[in-house]
Amino acid sequence: MxxxxxxxxxxxxxxxxxxxxxxxxxxxxxxxxxxxxxxxxxxxxxxxxxxxxxxxxxxxxxxxxxxxxxxxxxxxxxxxxxFERIGSFVVAFNDEEVEILKKLEEQGNNNGVPGLKILNQAELREMEPNLSEEVVAALYAPTAxxxxxxxxxxxxxxxxxxxxxxxxxxxxxxxxxxxxxxxxxxxxxxxxxxxxxxxxxxxxxxxxxxxxxxxxxxIVPNRGQYHLFDKTAGDFVNKVVFQCPTKAGKGVLVLPTVHGNVLIGPTAENTGNKEANETTTEGFTFLREKAEKVVKSFPYYKVITSFSGLRAKxxxxxxxxxxxxxxxxxxxxxxxxxxxxxxxxxxxxxxxxxxxxxxxxxxxxxxxxxxxxxFKPFTELSMEEKQQLIDQDPRYGRVICRCEQITEGEIVDVIKRKAGALTLDAVKRRARAGMGRCQGGFCGPRVMEIIARELNIDITDVVKDGIDSYILTGATKTIYDDTENLAAATKED
Ligand SMILES: Cc1cc2nc3c(=O)[nH]c(=O)nc-3n(C[C@H](O)[C@H](O)[C@H](O)COP(=O)(O)OP(=O)(O)OC[C@H]3O[C@@H](n4cnc5c(N)ncnc54)[C@H](O)[C@@H]3O)c2cc1C
Structure with a gap:
C-alpha cells in the first residue's frame, strides 16, 4: 500500500x-x-x-x-x-494549601485560563453541598x-x-x-x-x-486506578473536585461523568511495565482514604466497576x-x-x-x-420517534441491555458503522450496552450473538476486548448419539 x-x-x-x-x-x-x-x-x-x-x-x-x-x-x-463545561474545584484543607491555590491561580492567569477565582467555605458549600466541612477554600475554574x-x-x-x-x-x-x-x-x-x-x-x-x-x-508507564459508581450516586458532586496537587500528580479527584455516574481516582504508580493495567487492593484503599477526606459519607456499595489506565510519561x-x-x-x-x-x-x-x-x-x-x-440513544427519543423507528426496523423494539435500556437496533447500528464495533467492549464503548449496573452480566451473551450474526463469524470467535480475549472456548455439555453403547451398557447391568 x-x-x-x-x-x-x-x-x-x-x-x-x-x-x-x-x-x-x-x-x-x-x-x-x-x-x-x-x-x-x-x-x-x-x-x-x-x-x-x-x-x-x-x-x-x-x-x-x-x-x-x-x-x-x-x-x-x-x-x-x-461534553459539558461543568467547572472544577481544587480544594484546600488548611492555610498551607490555600497558598498552593494562590500559586495555581497565578500560574493559571499566566497561562491564559479565564475566570479563575478562589472561593471561601460558604461560597463553596453553596455550589457543592456534599463537600467535607474540613474544606476551607477552593480554586474555581469555570472552563473545566x-x-x-x-x-x-x-x-x-x-x-x-x-x-x-x-x-x-x-x-x-x-x-x-x-x-x-x-x-x-x-x-x-x-x-x-x-x-x-x-x-x-x-x-x-x-x-x-x-x-x-x-x-x-x-516513555515511563504510570498507572492510575479508578472506581466507577452507579448512576444513583450521580448527583453526589456537581463539579470536578480535585485535591491540591502533589509531586505525584493532580491528586485523587471526584467527579460526575457525562453519562451521570460518579468517578473517583486516579492513583499514580510507576509500574515499570507498559501492560500493567490491573487494579489492586492497595490502590482501592488509597482511593477510599483520599475520597473520604473530601466528600462526606461516600456510598461505596454503589461501585459498579473498577479499572486502570497507564500514563505515557x-x-x-x-x-x-x-x-x-x-x-x-x-x-x-x-x-x-x-x-x-x-x-x-x-x-x-x-x-x-x-x-x-x-x-x-x-x-x-x-x-x-x-x-x-x-447514534441517538433510543431512550432519549419521543414516543412518536420511537414508534417510527420500530416501524422501520423492529430491532429497535427489542431491549438487549436492561440496565442502560439499549436496543438491538442501536447495537447493530454501531457494528455497521465505518470504524464500527468488532468486539463486546467495542459495542459497550459505542452503544453503552454493558455499561450499567450489571456490567454486561445479562446482556453480554445476547450482544455476542448479535456481533457474530452481523459480522458473519462464529460466536466462539467473538472476543471481549483485546486480541485473543476469547470468551467462549467450546461447549460445556455435548449431546451425541451413543444409543448403541448405552444399550450394551444397560444389558450388562
Ligand atoms: C489515569 C489517567 C488519567 C488521565 N486523565 C486525563 C484527564 O482527565 N484529562 C486529560 O486531558 N488527560 C488525561 N489523561 C491523559 C490522556 O488520557 C492521554 O493524554 C491521551 O489519552 C493520550 O492519547 P494518545 O492517542 O496519545 O495515546 P493512546 O490512547 O494510548 O493511543 C496510542 C495508540 O497507539 C497504539 N500503538 C502502540 N504501539 C503500536 C504499534 N507498534 N503499532 C500500532 N499501534 C500501536 C496503541 O494500541 C494505542 O491505541 C489521563 C491518563 C491516565 C492514564
Missing part, C-alpha cells in the same frame, strides 16, 4: 490528526495494533477537559491545554460527542469540563473514515525502514510505503521512534511534538500524558503545522465533511 501520511496509533491524538489531515487531498492511513480504535490510554482516564492552570507557564502542556480546552466545544458539536473520552476518539475515527482515511486494525508496527525520502512500515500483514510518518503510539512511542531514529526519549515532564532532526517527515507526538485529552485538538494542530512546514502546503479537500452523526 502507498500513502502520503501514515499515522501510527488510533488513540485520541492519532484519530484527531488523521481526521484533520483529511481536510487535504492526501492518502492517509491510521495503523493500530489493537482490534479497535481508542483501545490504549484514551479508553481509561479521568475524562476531564482541564482548564489549564496545572502546567508550568510556557510549556507545551500549558499552551496546548488552554487552547485545546477552547477548541473542544466546537469539535464536540461537529462530531456529536458528549467533562467529556466522553473514547467517544471522542471513536467519533474522530468515524469521521476520518467517512472522509477517506483508511484504518488498519490488528496491525502492530514491527519495523520502519527509511530510504530515499520515504518510509516502509511493516505492520501485521501490511507493508506500507509513505512519505510522512506521525508517531502517536502512546506508551510505545519511544519504541516506534527507535525503529528509525536515535533513542532520545523514554517522560522524565522531562513535557509533551514531545517535533519533527526528528535526522528524519525529515517523521514527526513524534509523544509523551502525551495528562492533559493530553484536553489538549488533543491543539496538540494535533501543532503537529500538522510542523508537517506543513516540512512538506509544504497541501491542496484542500473540497469535499471534506466535518460533521458526524452520533
Amino acid at each position: 502507498k500513502v502520503d501520511v501514515a499515522v501510527i496509533g488510533a488513540g485520541v491524538i492519532g484519530t484527531y490528526i488523521a481526521r484533520e489531515l483529511a481536510r487535504y487531498n492526501l492518502n492517509i492511513v491510521i495503523i493500530e495494533k489493537e482490534n479497535d480504535v481508542a483501545n490504549g490510554t484514551t479508553k481509561a482516564n479521568s475524562a476531564i477537559i482541564h482548564a489549564g492552570y496545572d502546567a508550568k507557564t510556557g510549556s507545551l502542556k500549558a499552551k496546548t491545554n488552554v487552547l485545546g480546552n477552547r477548541l473542544q466545544e466546537e469539535l464536540c458539536r461537529e462530531l456529536e460527542v458528549p 469540563g467533562i467529556i466522553g473520552p473514547f467517544e471522542l476518539a471513536i467519533a474522530l475515527a468515524e469521521n476520518a473514515a467517512d472522509n477517506g482515511v483508511e484504518i488498519l486494525l490488528n496491525s502492530k508496527v514491527t519495523s520502519i525502514d527509511k530510504s530515499n525520502n520515504k518510509y516502509i512500515i511493516k505492520a501485521g500483514s501490511h507493508k506500507i510505503e509513505t512519505k510522512y510518518v506521525i508517531n502517536c503510539a502512546g506508551l510505545y512511542a519511544d519504541e516506534i521512534n527507535n525503529m528509525v531514529n536515535r533513542p532520545y526519549f523514554e 517522560t522524565p522531562t515532564g513535557d509533551f514531545i511534538i517535533e519533527e526528528v532532526q535526522e528524519s525529515r517527515g517523521f514527526i513524534n507526538v509523544a509523551a502525551i500524558d495528562s492533559p493530553g485529552l484536553s489538549a488533543a485538538p491543539a496538540i494535533g494542530n501543532y503537529a500538522i503545522d510542523i508537517l506543513k512546514t516540512s512538506a509544504g502546503a497541501f491542496e484542500e479537500n473540497k469535499s471534506f465533511n466535518p460533521k458526524r452523526k452520533a
Whole structure:
C-alpha cells in the first residue's frame, strides 16, 4: 500500500490528526495494533477537559491545554460527542494549601485560563453541598469540563473514515525502514510505503521512534486506578473536585461523568511495565482514604466497576511534538500524558503545522465533511420517534441491555458503522450496552450473538476486548448419539 501520511496509533491524538489531515487531498492511513480504535490510554482516564492552570507557564502542556480546552466545544458539536463545561474545584484543607491555590491561580492567569477565582467555605458549600466541612477554600475554574473520552476518539475515527482515511486494525508496527525520502512500515500483514510518518503510539512511542531514529526519549508507564459508581450516586458532586496537587500528580479527584455516574481516582504508580493495567487492593484503599477526606459519607456499595489506565510519561515532564532532526517527515507526538485529552485538538494542530512546514502546503479537500452523526440513544427519543423507528426496523423494539435500556437496533447500528464495533467492549464503548449496573452480566451473551450474526463469524470467535480475549472456548455439555453403547451398557447391568 502507498500513502502520503501514515499515522501510527488510533488513540485520541492519532484519530484527531488523521481526521484533520483529511481536510487535504492526501492518502492517509491510521495503523493500530489493537482490534479497535481508542483501545490504549484514551479508553481509561479521568475524562476531564482541564482548564489549564496545572502546567508550568510556557510549556507545551500549558499552551496546548488552554487552547485545546477552547477548541473542544466546537469539535464536540461537529462530531456529536458528549461534553459539558461543568467547572472544577481544587480544594484546600488548611492555610498551607490555600497558598498552593494562590500559586495555581497565578500560574493559571499566566497561562491564559479565564475566570479563575478562589472561593471561601460558604461560597463553596453553596455550589457543592456534599463537600467535607474540613474544606476551607477552593480554586474555581469555570472552563473545566467533562467529556466522553473514547467517544471522542471513536467519533474522530468515524469521521476520518467517512472522509477517506483508511484504518488498519490488528496491525502492530514491527519495523520502519527509511530510504530515499520515504518510509516502509511493516505492520501485521501490511507493508506500507509513505512519505510522512506521525508517531502517536502512546506508551510505545519511544519504541516506534527507535525503529528509525536515535533513542532520545523514554516513555515511563504510570498507572492510575479508578472506581466507577452507579448512576444513583450521580448527583453526589456537581463539579470536578480535585485535591491540591502533589509531586505525584493532580491528586485523587471526584467527579460526575457525562453519562451521570460518579468517578473517583486516579492513583499514580510507576509500574515499570507498559501492560500493567490491573487494579489492586492497595490502590482501592488509597482511593477510599483520599475520597473520604473530601466528600462526606461516600456510598461505596454503589461501585459498579473498577479499572486502570497507564500514563505515557517522560522524565522531562513535557509533551514531545517535533519533527526528528535526522528524519525529515517523521514527526513524534509523544509523551502525551495528562492533559493530553484536553489538549488533543491543539496538540494535533501543532503537529500538522510542523508537517506543513516540512512538506509544504497541501491542496484542500473540497469535499471534506466535518460533521458526524452520533447514534441517538433510543431512550432519549419521543414516543412518536420511537414508534417510527420500530416501524422501520423492529430491532429497535427489542431491549438487549436492561440496565442502560439499549436496543438491538442501536447495537447493530454501531457494528455497521465505518470504524464500527468488532468486539463486546467495542459495542459497550459505542452503544453503552454493558455499561450499567450489571456490567454486561445479562446482556453480554445476547450482544455476542448479535456481533457474530452481523459480522458473519462464529460466536466462539467473538472476543471481549483485546486480541485473543476469547470468551467462549467450546461447549460445556455435548449431546451425541451413543444409543448403541448405552444399550450394551444397560444389558450388562
Ligand atoms: C489515569 C489517567 C488519567 C488521565 N486523565 C486525563 C484527564 O482527565 N484529562 C486529560 O486531558 N488527560 C488525561 N489523561 C491523559 C490522556 O488520557 C492521554 O493524554 C491521551 O489519552 C493520550 O492519547 P494518545 O492517542 O496519545 O495515546 P493512546 O490512547 O494510548 O493511543 C496510542 C495508540 O497507539 C497504539 N500503538 C502502540 N504501539 C503500536 C504499534 N507498534 N503499532 C500500532 N499501534 C500501536 C496503541 O494500541 C494505542 O491505541 C489521563 C491518563 C491516565 C492514564
